[in-house]
Amino acid sequence: MKLSAVIDQAGEAGDATVTGFAIDHRKVAPGTIFGAFEGARVNGEDFIPAAIEAGAVAVVARPEARVEGALHIADHSPRECFAKLAARFFAPFPQATVAVTGTNGKTSTVEMTRQLWRMAGHHAASVGTLGVTTADERVVTGLTTPDVVTFLSNAAGLAREGVTHLAFEASSHGLSQYRTEGLRVAAAAFTNLSRDHLDYHGDMAAYFTAKLRLFSEVLSPDGVAVVWADDPQSERVIDLARERGNRVMAVGEHGDDLRLVSRAPTLLGQGLVIATADGAEHRVNLPLIGGYQAANALVAAALVIATGGDLEATIKGLARLQPVRGRLERAAIAKSGAPIYVDYAHTPDALEAAIAALRPHVAGRLILVFGAGGDRDRGKRVPMGRVAAIEADVVIVTDDNPRGEDAAAIRRDVLEGAVGATEIGDRRAAIAHAVEIARADDIVLIAGKGHEQGQIVGDMVLPFDDVAVAREVAA
Numbered sequence: 001m002k003l004s005a006v007i008d009q010a011g012e013a014g015d016a017t018v019t020g021f022a023i024d025h026r027k028v029a030p031g032t033i034f035g036a037f038e039g040a041r042v043n044g045e046d047f048i049p050a051a052i053e054a055g056a057v058a059v060v061a062r063p064e065a066r067v068e069g070a071l072h073i074a075d076h077s078p079r080e081c082f083a084k085l086a087a088r089f090f091a092p093f094p095q096a097t098v099a100v101t102g103t104n105g106k107t108s109t110v111e112m113t114r115q116l117w118r119m120a121g122h123h124a125a126s127v128g129t130l131g132v133t134t135a136d137e138r139v140v141t142g143l144t145t146p147d148v149v150t151f152l153s154n155a156a157g158l159a160r161e162g163v164t165h166l167a168f169e170a171s172s173h174g175l176s177q178y179r180t181e182g183l184r185v186a187a188a189a190f191t192n193l194s195r196d197h198l199d200y201h202g203d204m205a206a207y208f209t210a211k212l213r214l215f216s217e218v219l220s221p222d223g224v225a226v227v228w229a230d231d232p233q234s235e236r237v238i239d240l241a242r243e244r245g246n247r248v249m250a251v252g253e254h255g256d257d258l259r260l261v262s263r264a265p266t267l268l269g270q271g272l273v274i275a276t277a278d279g280a281e282h283r284v285n286l287p288l289i290g291g292y293q294a295a296n297a298l299v300a301a302a303l304v305i306a307t308g309g310d311l312e313a314t315i316k317g318l319a320r321l322q323p324v325r326g327r328l329e330r331a332a333i334a335k336s337g338a339p340i341y342v343d344y345a346h347t348p349d350a351l352e353a354a355i356a357a358l359r360p361h362v363a364g365r366l367i368l369v370f371g372a373g374g375d376r377d378r379g380k381r382v383p384m385g386r387v388a389a390i391e392a393d394v395v396i397v398t399d400d401n402p403r404g405e406d407a408a409a410i411r412r413d414v415l416e417g418a419v420g421a422t423e424i425g426d427r428r429a430a431i432a433h434a435v436e437i438a439r440a441d442d443i444v445l446i447a448g449k450g451h452e453q454g455q456i457v458g459d460m461v462l463p464f465d466d467v468a469v470a471r472e473v474a475a
């Protein structure tokens, strides 16, 4: 592709051939357009000379950046500009693309959306914390919302493979860094807002603003806003969408479009009654437990309907949803008979939701093993401890991913809220202890790491899988 096809004002540089896009100078090859951004750690503008040396034909950067020897595509919002140009290069993308934001439930919702589309016979994929998932395979990317070049090239690659329907997770980091700009988003969903990532965003208002960008800027002007209506912040999302002229589909006990009339836990799932806007009531047995999974399933159904899915068939499809990896996953049964669940709850709200999901299924005690990640929002640790102390019957505080922090100091923070908890730093020993003390009518919940395959300690990723460890210690 010629530079003039990517950018209108390329001038005499327009004849140069563009071979790719990069935001890391180490990935620049001859013909690359380099995006130089100020980051949280370093300033990408410092690498402009090196990128040009490596063959960059153009550099997208702030007007005040110095660019010599390549076309300077100057923009006050260089990340946004870069994403839009890159999208021109990588297009076309899957014809129906939807996005999900919210503090909790993104991964579950995009995965359920993908499953429902597949049931309808579409070639569908999801992109998020679990990686890039299609019916055939899963490729791990490392981030929830991959960097913009990875994201756009993956989305285009999926389209080339025949994927027509794509659901992706829009994390607050991804939204504030414009990682998912430039492709048409036909529907966007909001699941909920609670505390997380304040290390990065500073305060709840800034965190929410980052998430709202999905509705104010990323969602197509003729797209549908799917909103979980039972969150205290839902109204703001609905108002924003209506002001902008987007159609709103409200879902939940307070939702008019898919109204959750009732929810009755069964042994391995729950019976749902869902009322639709035409007044009809639909009954379906969701084979997953917990209010939070019902919420995510309904949001997923709304996304499918918003992009043309048949209402009745989609609601029926809920009965065939497969569990999402690491979300209330039943990992093993202890010798005593106690079931052991693994869940990805790593915020106070999620921990509360995960415990609430299991509560109707426990006759004895709910034994919780959890910790908090290092180099992440420290302010969520005490509230997580508090939720644990209040909602669980036995609490064991252990290590999550300490990353660059002192693990014992993280546990101290959590223990400040988790009054009366037992402290066992070694995660395997903590899980073993929980399983050992569990009696037949108890349930063990191992929270925080879900599907993760490693424990990040310093710069190392040590192999660790909560599900595998649960199985080992239960054997």
Ligand SMILES: CC(=O)N[C@H]1[C@@H](OP(=O)(O)OP(=O)(O)OC[C@H]2O[C@@H](n3ccc(=O)[nH]c3=O)[C@H](O)[C@@H]2O)O[C@H](CO)[C@@H](O)[C@@H]1O[C@H](C)C(=O)N[C@@H](C)C(=O)N[C@H](CCC(=O)O)C(=O)O
Pocket: 023, 024, 025, 026, 035, 036, 037, 038, 039, 040, 041, 042, 043, 044, 045, 047, 129, 142, 143, 144, 145, 146, 147, 148, 171, 172, 173, 174, 177, 200
């Ligand atoms: C805080 C954060 O989001 N950081 C991400 C972000 O960094 P940044 O733009 O601030 O980058 P930086 O390291 O300061 O560098 C600035 C620029 O210089 C470039 N650079 C840097 C060094 C160099 O030698 N050459 C070079 O060109 C970088 O590519 C970058 O464009 O862009 C980088 C490149 O894409 C990401 O790898 C990095 O993710 C880090 C590893 C990370 O841990 N991110 C987490 C917090 C994250 O994004 N999480 C969210 C939310 C999770 C959830 O709750 O779901 C996610 O979407 O995964």
Ligand SMILES: Nc1ncnc2c1ncn2[C@@H]1O[C@H](COP(=O)(O)OP(=O)(O)OP(=O)(O)O)[C@@H](O)[C@H]1O
Pocket: 102, 103, 104, 105, 106, 107, 108, 109, 129, 144, 169, 191, 192, 292, 293, 295, 296, 326, 327, 328, 343, 344, 345, 346, 349, 350, 351, 353, 354, 450
């Ligand atoms: N709708 C919901 N309401 C409250 N809690 C939820 C909801 N959905 C999921 N959770 C909790 O959050 C955990 C993570 O769920 P999921 O992975 O779907 O969220 P996420 O938004 O993708 O998280 P991340 O930000 O880490 O990518 C679950 O294991 C559960 O404990």
Ligand SMILES: N[C@H](CCC[C@H](N)C(=O)O)C(=O)O
Pocket: 144, 346, 372, 373, 374, 376, 400, 401, 448, 449, 452
């Ligand atoms: N996407 C989340 C994952 C947190 C998972 C938890 N195990 C932790 O390490 O804190 C984050 O990066 O904050």
Ligand SMILES: [Mg+2]
Pocket: 106, 107, 108, 128, 129, 130, 144, 169
């Ligand atoms: Mg996720």
